[in-house]
Amino acid sequence: RHIxxxxxxxxxEPMEAMVIYWSKTGNTEKVARAIRDGLAAEGAAVxxxxxxxxxxxxxxxxxxxxxxxxxxxxxxxxxxxxxxKEKHRAYARQGRVQVNAPTVEGTEALVxxxxxxxxxxxxxxxxxxxxxxxxxxxxxxxxIGEWYIVGEYHxxxxxSTQGCLGDxxxxxxxEDLRRV
Numbered sequence: 001r002h003i004x005x006x007x008x009x010x011x012x013e014p015m016e017a018m019v020i021y022w023s024k025t026g027n028t029e030k031v032a033r034a035i036r037d038g039l040a041a042e043g044a045a046v047x048x049x050x051x052x053x054x055x056x057x058x059x060x061x062x063x064x065x066x067x068x069x070x071x072x073x074x075x076x077x078x079x080x081x082x083x084x085k086e087k088h089r090a091y092a093r094q095g096r097v098q099v100n101a102p103t104v105e106g107t108e109a110l111v112x113x114x115x116x117x118x119x120x121x122x123x124x125x126x127x128x129x130x131x132x133x134x135x136x137x138x139x140x141x142x143x144i145g146e147w148y149i150v151g152e153y154h155x156x157x158x159x160s161t162q163g164c165l166g167d168x169x170x171x172x173x174x175e176d177l178r179r180v
Contacts, residue, residue, distance in 0.1 A: 015044040017064040022051040022080050027114040027151030027172060028068050034177040035066055035112065051079050059087065059141060060096075060107050068112040070151065071128040076113075084135040091139055104140035109133070111146045112180075114172070116153035118163030149176060 017039050021032035036048045044064075047057075051069075059065045069080040076084070091097055096104075111132045115125035129146040136143050150171045153159035160169045172180075 015039070015042075015063045016061065017044045017066065018047040018049065018057065018062050019066040019068070020049050020051060020054050020083070021068040022070075022077055023068075023114075024070065024077070025151070025154040027149075027154075028070050028112075030172055030177060031112055031114060031147075031149050031151075031180055032066075032068050034180040035068075035110075038180065039064070051083050054083065059091075059109075059136075059139065060104070062107060064108055064110060064144075065136070065141065066110040066112065067132060068114070069128070069132070071113050071115040071125040074124055074127040076128050076132050080132065084132060088135050088138065096140070097138055098140070101138050102140050103142055107141050108144045109136040109141045110144055111136075112149065113147070114149050114151035116151060116159060116163060116168060117165050118153060118159040121164050122148055147180065149180065 019032050019036050023029035036046045039046050069076045111129050113125045113129045117124045125148045133143040152171050161167045
């Protein structure tokens with residue numbers, strides 16, 4: 001667990017944000033850390049956890065909840081799906097899943113997804129991001145963005161050099177992470 005707190009000048013309280021991620025090869029972890037660093041640079045207090053570390057945190061305790069993962073066959077990895085479903089079930093038991101999903105003020109979400117898109121590009125990642133976003137939308141948490149970031153396909157040079165995105169070795173690059 002990594003916590004960074006900052007104090008803003010004036011009367012405004014710092015934004016409370018959390019970044020939760022799952023990464024097998026390091027691509028998604030790089031993006032998660034870039035998001036954390038960008039938020040912290042703007043004065044936010046940021047908690048950074050892996051899916052395995054996050055525990056029983058309450059989304060509603062945060063102004064911004066960021067969840068990231070790689071796209072595996074057009075879906076989030078099973079560990080991410082398990083977390084999203086467990087949180088959804090827990091909130092449903094609390095009565096926080098309501099018909100028409102009324103928007104809850106004070107908490108928003110950002111979904112980020114790394115992908116290599118070797119066959120069909122961004123279309124391989126979009127279903128995973130949309131799927132994850134629905135877990136927040138059903139809780140009334142507005143999804144303010146879906147970010148899709150190209151990452152190298154580790155362990156398969158052909159997929160990293162001959163896919164529809166061309167040569168993606170070394171991605172996400174420093175420039176990719178600065179844009180994040």
